[in-house]
Amino acid sequence: MSKKKKDWKIERERLLRLDREERRKEYRRQEFVCLDKILSWREENKPNDQEEGTELTGGGGLSDKVSLYKGDITVLELDAIVNAANSSLLGGGGVDGCIHKAAGSCLYDECNSLNGCETGKAKITCGYDLPARYVIHTVGPVARGHVGPTETNDLTSCYQSSLRLMKEHGLSSVAFPCISTGIYGFPNEPAADIALNTVKNWIEENPDKITRVIFCVFLETDFAIYKKKMSVIFQDNDTEGTEEQEKGDDTPPSTKSTTQEESEDSNRGKEETGDEEEGDNDPVENQDVEMESQIQEEDSGHEEPNQEKDKDGNENPDKDEDVGIDDNKDEDQGIDKDNDEEKAKEEQPAAKTEEDDTGMSTVEMEDVSGNNETGTSNGEEIKDHVEISEEPDSVLTDSIQSKDTVEKKE
Numbered sequence: 001m002s003k004k005k006k007d008w009k010i011e012r013e014r015l016l017r018l019d020r021e022e023r024r025k026e027y028r029r030q031e032f033v034c035l036d037k038i039l040s041w042r043e044e045n046k047p048n049d050q051e052e053g054t055e056l057t058g059g060g061g062l063s064d065k066v067s068l069y070k071g072d073i074t075v076l077e078l079d080a081i082v083n084a085a086n087s088s089l090l091g092g093g094g095v096d097g098c099i100h101k102a103a104g105s106c107l108y109d110e111c112n113s114l115n116g117c118e119t120g121k122a123k124i125t126c127g128y129d130l131p132a133r134y135v136i137h138t139v140g141p142v143a144r145g146h147v148g149p150t151e152t153n154d155l156t157s158c159y160q161s162s163l164r165l166m167k168e169h170g171l172s173s174v175a176f177p178c179i180s181t182g183i184y185g186f187p188n189e190p191a192a193d194i195a196l197n198t199v200k201n202w203i204e205e206n207p208d209k210i211t212r213v214i215f216c217v218f219l220e221t222d223f224a225i226y227k228k229k230m231s232v233i234f235q236d237n238d239t240e241g242t243e244e245q246e247k248g249d250d251t252p253p254s255t256k257s258t259t260q261e262e263s264e265d266s267n268r269g270k271e272e273t274g275d276e277e278e279g280d281n282d283p284v285e286n287q288d289v290e291m292e293s294q295i296q297e298e299d300s301g302h303e304e305p306n307q308e309k310d311k312d313g314n315e316n317p318d319k320d321e322d323v324g325i326d327d328n329k330d331e332d333q334g335i336d337k338d339n340d341e342e343k344a345k346e347e348q349p350a351a352k353t354e355e356d357d358t359g360m361s362t363v364e365m366e367d368v369s370g371n372n373e374t375g376t377s378n379g380e381e382i383k384d385h386v387e388i389s390e391e392p393d394s395v396l397t398d399s400i401q402s403k404d405t406v407e408k409k410e
């Protein structure tokens with residue numbers, strides 16, 4: 001029997017009033033990763049001889065305020081996660097599809113009330129069934145392998161607009177996916193340079209406004225790129241990157257959990273949404289780079305994220321059936337979602353969308369570092385050492401940090 005569809009306004013107001021423990025009962029998926037389980041960059045790179053478990057008195061420097069996390073952004077329990085959306089804001093594939101799928105149908109309904117979003121700008125909504133309290137939707141440039149001043153400015157603006165919304169809403173922990181590097185075809189390296197330098201500049205100007213910015217990569221290629229660049233850009237004097245890191249050593253860092261205090265949720269009860277940020281387009285640097293953009297497999301056609309599946313036992317059975325995102329609804333929105341994607345698809349075979357065993361559709365991007373036989377989109381076996389209940393587990397995460405960072409609600 002179908003359950004009554006919830007009114008997003010009422011649901012948003014209710015959810016944003018809950019404290020963390022109460023919210024945890026509402027997460028659609030049973031697994032989540034809380035902030036204190038995600039090591040800061042400094043913690044990842046502290047000298048090996050430092051004793052295990054010693055209190056890490058992070059100097060409050062840059063490298064205490066950023067993290068590199070490899071896995072599914074929808075499991076991160078943060079103040080906000082950023083969605084690489086399209087201008088309709090009505091969902092689609094890739095990380096956008098995953099976020100809408102995990103958040104539930106109220107996210108679509110609230111997005112539908114926002115009248116789209118321009119490239120380089122950002123809008124904020126409630127996170128609904130996600131562990132993240134909010135979702136910041138930003139629209140990256142459709143680069144199609146070419147990076148000129150416009151693409152650079154627009155991508156820079158995505159990060160700036162998102163961070164400005166964080167500040168305006170008093171949020172202090174956020175995760176960014178690799179915006180525009182999937183179907184929109186922004187080359188991975190220049191995109192990483194823009195992401196890292198824009199975030200660094202912003203933290204330097206707003207040191208007391210942020211606890212953690214997490215770069216959430218999904219592909220092996222991006223993990224290697226970010227790790228190499230972060231060891232240079234976020235190098236603290238007292239924790240010089242080791243030689244291997246400078247050479248781009250890709251062995252995952254230690255898996256110690258942090259002793260960092262879990263970030264206080266300073267936003268209880270806040271409920272503004274729908275703010276649109278003006279990008280202030282001061283580019284990190286204008287590059288005119290023609291680079292091989294990320295290789296993408298033939299698009300098997302955009303598939304709507306699938307309905308929640310009770311059988312996998314992985315979803316909260318009390319949650320409403322997810323009303324799949326109906327692309328047709330966009331037509332009467334008259335918003336150029338299709339144009340965005342058409343443009344992107346003309347030049348770049350869009351990613352193949354595959355459904356994994358959670359029924360979540362993840363965008364399968366050709367990972368240049370090797371074939372992906374495992375069905376996970378980052379090409380690695382799911383090695384889940386998490387203590388979990390007897391339900392079938394389908395954790396998608398493959399953190400570069402501890403495998404046991406994924407918690408399971410009892």
Ligand SMILES: NC(=O)c1ccc[n+]([C@H]2O[C@H](COP(=O)([O-])OP(=O)(O)OC[C@H]3O[C@@H](n4cnc5c(N)ncnc54)[C@H](O)[C@@H]3O)[C@@H](O)[C@H]2O)c1
Pocket residue numbers: 071072073074084085086091092093094095096097098140177178179180181182183184185186216217218219222299302340341350351352353362363365377
């Ligand atoms: N790929 C498709 O088939 C498809 C189709 C329609 C729309 N879209 C989406 O793509 C457009 C935006 O392009 P884009 O390149 O900015 O985004 P994208 O195509 O989602 O790729 C951005 C990055 O996110 C990564 N990613 C994918 N899933 C996750 C996840 N669960 N957690 C963390 N990272 C993840 C992905 O590997 C890539 O590095 C939007 O229209 C959006 O709706 C994708």
